[in-house]
Amino acid sequence: MKATRVxxxxxxxxxxxxxxxVGWWLFDQHAYTVEKVSAARAAYAEQVAAAxxxxxxxxxxxxxxxxxxxxVVSGGHASLAPQLAxxxxxxxxxxxxxxxxxxxxxxLALAACIAVIARALRExxxxxxxxxxxxxxxxxxxxxPLASLQLSLETLALRAPGPEAARPLIDRMLADVxxxxxMVTQILESxxxxxxxxxxxxxxxxxxxAVARVTAxxxxxxxxxxxxxxxxxxxxxxxxxxxLALDVVVRNVLENALAAVKSAGGGRITLSAxxxxxxxxxxxxxxxxxxxxxxxxxxxxxxxxxxxxxxxxYGTGLGLYIVRRLMELAGGRVSAQSDGLGKGAxxxxxxxxxxxxxxxxxxxxxxxxxxP
Amino acid sequence: MSATLPxxxxxxxxxxxxxxxxxxxNLRAEGYEVTAAPDGExxxxxxxxxxxxxxxxxxxxxxxxxxxxxxxxRARGNTTxxxxxxxxxxxxxxxxxxxAGGDDYLAKPFHLQEFLLRVRAILRRWDWYRSASATxxxxxxxxxxxxxxxxxxxxxxxxxxxxxxxxxxxxxxxxLAEHAGEIVSRxxxxxxxxxxxxxxxxxxxxxxxxxxxxxFEKDPAxxxxxLTVWGVGYRFLGEGEP
Numbered sequence: 001m002k003a004t005r006v007x008x009x010x011x012x013x014x015x016x017x018x019x020x021x022v023g024w025w026l027f028d029q030h031a032y033t034v035e036k037v038s039a040a041r042a043a044y045a046e047q048v049a050a051a052x053x054x055x056x057x058x059x060x061x062x063x064x065x066x067x068x069x070x071x072v073v074s075g076g077h078a079s080l081a082p083q084l085a086x087x088x089x090x091x092x093x094x095x096x097x098x099x100x101x102x103x104x105x106x107x108l109a110l111a112a113c114i115a116v117i118a119r120a121l122r123e124x125x126x127x128x129x130x131x132x133x134x135x136x137x138x139x140x141x142x143x144x145p146l147a148s149l150q151l152s153l154e155t156l157a158l159r160a161p162g163p164e165a166a167r168p169l170i171d172r173m174l175a176d177v178x179x180x181x182x183m184v185t186q187i188l189e190s191x192x193x194x195x196x197x198x199x200x201x202x203x204x205x206x207x208x209x210a211v212a213r214v215t216a217x218x219x220x221x222x223x224x225x226x227x228x229x230x231x232x233x234x235x236x237x238x239x240x241x242x243x244l245a246l247d248v249v250v251r252n253v254l255e256n257a258l259a260a261v262k263s264a265g266g267g268r269i270t271l272s273a274x275x276x277x278x279x280x281x282x283x284x285x286x287x288x289x290x291x292x293x294x295x296x297x298x299x300x301x302x303x304x305x306x307x308x309x310x311x312x313x314y315g316t317g318l319g320l321y322i323v324r325r326l327m328e329l330a331g332g333r334v335s336a337q338s339d340g341l342g343k344g345a346x347x348x349x350x351x352x353x354x355x356x357x358x359x360x361x362x363x364x365x366x367x368x369x370x371x372p
Numbered sequence: 373m374s375a376t377l378p379x380x381x382x383x384x385x386x387x388x389x390x391x392x393x394x395x396x397x398n399l400r401a402e403g404y405e406v407t408a409a410p411d412g413e414x415x416x417x418x419x420x421x422x423x424x425x426x427x428x429x430x431x432x433x434x435x436x437x438x439x440x441x442x443x444x445x446r447a448r449g450n451t452t453x454x455x456x457x458x459x460x461x462x463x464x465x466x467x468x469x470x471x472a473g474g475d476d477y478l479a480k481p482f483h484l485q486e487f488l489l490r491v492r493a494i495l496r497r498w499d500w501y502r503s504a505s506a507t508x509x510x511x512x513x514x515x516x517x518x519x520x521x522x523x524x525x526x527x528x529x530x531x532x533x534x535x536x537x538x539x540x541x542x543x544x545x546x547x548l549a550e551h552a553g554e555i556v557s558r559x560x561x562x563x564x565x566x567x568x569x570x571x572x573x574x575x576x577x578x579x580x581x582x583x584x585x586x587x588f589e590k591d592p593a594x595x596x597x598x599l600t601v602w603g604v605g606y607r608f609l610g611e612g613e614p
Contacts, residue, residue: 139459140432140459140460143459143480143481144388144391144459144480145390146480146481147391147459147480147481147482148388148390148391148394149481150481150482150483150484151391151394151395151398151481151482151484152390152394154483154484154485155394155397155398155484158398158484158485159401169394172390172393172394175390176390
């Protein structure tokens with residue numbers, strides 16, 4: 001990293017010096033041409049004066065023209081041959097044109113070099129800045145479960161509670177470890193998405209099947225937390241996405257909704273979908289704690305966590321960021337809406353509609369059966 | 373803590389439920405009465421109607437952060453001691469916490485025993501301060517035309533100017549007045565007023581003495597009450613230097 005930077009800065013300095021050099025060269029060439037042209041004009045004027053003096057002293061015009069071939073004599077007056085004067089002017093203009101073209105070409109090329117290097121330097125500074133703030137945020141996110149884990153362990157060591165009293169402490173520690181593990185997974189996932197280093201497939205998938213898969217995994221938890229999960233999605237609705245990415249997107253949105261409803265002490269989550277000519281839309285609405293409408297954009301940023309209720313929320317602040325990135329990569333988008341704190345919220349996932357191709361469209365029934 | 377007194381009440385303001393539960397269980401096990409608040413607003417609401425001996429305050433809270441909560445508390449004239457808990461522990465952050473009116477600062481993850489020790493130390497300092505200002509004779513200090521009310525954290529200076537004292541200024545003045553005429557070292561002042569290792573240097577004490585001189589000396593450049601004993605510390609003279 002450091003060697004690259006030194007190289008870039010050296011290159012930048014060299015290019016700037018070259019630009020100054022080209023400027024100086026242009027100035028110098030121009031001055032030289034001006035000097036040469038005026039010297040040539042002066043020499044021609046001397047020839048004309050000499051020819052006139054010869055004529056005035058009675059020399060034959062033919063003899064004068066023979067001695068000074070660049071002079072024409074007419075009616076006893078010596079003057080410079082028009083083709084010579086013209087040739088001088090033509091040469092003068094040709095040189096100025098040449099400098100203008102060459103100068104602008106080199107200047108443009110050098111300016112392009114400077115722009116490229118400056119851009120690279122700026123981008124690198126931006127990346128470094130982002131990495132720093134990312135590291136600061138990540139370490140901060142880890143310190144809370146770590147502190148909780150340490151506190152539980154030291155409580156066990158200090159108070160040596162019986163098995164009965166130790167149970168909640170152990171449960172808490174296991175949950176803290178799970179929380180940190182989830183963070184590591186999500187951080188790696190988001191880092192891969194960030195660099196675009198993901199190999200996403202694009203295949204037509206049944207939205208209803210993906211939603212059914214994810215809700216089946218979360219149903220037990222929802223029941224425990226007094227949350228009703230219901231979905232009404234037509235089996236014909238199809239989106240083009242990576243199968244794993246689709247599951248991650250639906251799961252993260254649902255987990256977010258579960259946390260929001262849990263904080264409100266229970267409630268319901270409904271999933272519905274509809275299709276227009278151009279888009280397929282999945283709407284996840286919950287009766288949870290909601291958020292201030294002004295915060296809807298911040299929701300999908302990295303490490304943004306909204307206030308939880310009394311029961312708290314263990315989010316890593318990466319779940320919805322991952323949703324946004326995956327949706328963008330699938331050519332879709334995501335948005336969230338709430339009427340305010342305590343008023344529930346809804347998340348809208350939108351995919352571009354599948355270009356209708358009978359071969360690519362899975363048959364609803366067949367699609368279901370072929371799934372293992 | 374005598375057996376006849378009710379146990380000190382501690383308010384724990386922490387948004388992480390696990391950490392809050394761990395802190396509260398341990399404080400209860402030590403005999404404190406504990407109340408929890410998951411965010412700054414609820415903490416301020418509770419404090420508006422209740423008193424407590426100590427607030428354990430997380431810095432990174434949803435909504436208003438811990439520093440803002442502490443500043444609001446102080447602006448309301450509430451002098452309840454505050455122990456900050458934070459995920460950031462660099463010196464600049466510590467200073468910010470103490471400037472906001474905090475008494476002590478602990479970086480996460482912290483050691484349980486150290487946490488309990490600090491809680492005890494803060495409560496002991498305030499116990500001492502309150503009991504040392506309990507009688508009408510000890511609640512008010514008069515010197516060189518100045519009058520200091522330790523219970524109200526207010527003073528009237530020799531020139532008639534009303535002064536609001538910070539808790540630290542009042543505590544320093546209390547320590548010095550208790551040992552009037554004697555030399556008190558900077559380390560003693562740090563230990564009595566701040567506890568251990570909160571501030572990086574004893575220079576902090578010097579700054580507070582300068583502030584006290586500005587408030588109460590007729591000529592702060594030639595102090596007659598707050599005298600420097602070079603290389604050792606300070607001596608307070610109630611009558612003024614002859």
